[in-house]
Amino acid sequence: MVIRMAERGKRARLAGSFQRHYQDLLRFLFHRTGDMNDAADLAQDTWVRLSRVQDQAIENDRAYIFRVAGNLVLDAHRRSVRRAGWFSDEEPDKGIVDHAPSQERLAIDRDHLTRLDAALLELPVKARLALMMLRVDGLSYAEIAARLGVSESMVGKYIMQAVRHCRDRAEWGDE
Numbered sequence: 001m002v003i004r005m006a007e008r009g010k011r012a013r014l015a016g017s018f019q020r021h022y023q024d025l026l027r028f029l030f031h032r033t034g035d036m037n038d039a040a041d042l043a044q045d046t047w048v049r050l051s052r053v054q055d056q057a058i059e060n061d062r063a064y065i066f067r068v069a070g071n072l073v074l075d076a077h078r079r080s081v082r083r084a085g086w087f088s089d090e091e092p093d094k095g096i097v098d099h100a101p102s103q104e105r106l107a108i109d110r111d112h113l114t115r116l117d118a119a120l121l122e123l124p125v126k127a128r129l130a131l132m133m134l135r136v137d138g139l140s141y142a143e144i145a146a147r148l149g150v151s152e153s154m155v156g157k158y159i160m161q162a163v164r165h166c167r168d169r170a171e172w173g174d175e
Contacts, residue, residue: 017061119169
């Protein structure tokens with residue numbers, strides 16, 4: 001109960017100080033912003049902040065009020081700079097990079113994958129399996145040879161055949 005009364009007393013003291021220094025505060029804010037409407041809005045925001053003050057030993061009410069208002073001016077300035085950057089006609093900052101591929105790049109890549117898939121289906125079964133085991137499964141020539149029941153040199157021939165066929169089909173599609 002005593003704490004609540006002390007807080008009410010502090011708020012009443014700050015309210016009185018705010019009212020006494022309101023015109024000075026408006027001039028201060030106008031000087032910082034250059035716009036009377038912005039200054040009035042910031043004065044209102046200052047009042048809102050002051051009404052929430054709790055458990056602080058404030059030695060100089062006027063200095064505290066002007067400090068709160070000054071901080072609000074800085075916050076408003078930072079927000080306006082960020083917004084100006086969002087709506088700027090200038091080139092975006094080089095540090096901001098969208099690594100996602102464009103819609104055009106996605107369409108081209110989808111087309112390449114479709115052609116590659118068709119080329120793989122045209123291959124003989126063992127050549128296709130050898131290439132897939134090497135590139136997709138990451139198996140060695142020896143492991144592929146064991147699975148397919150052929151020699152390692154035959155695995156090399158299958159893979160060369162498959163790579164050459166896929167390359168030729170990809171080049172044919174680009175013409």
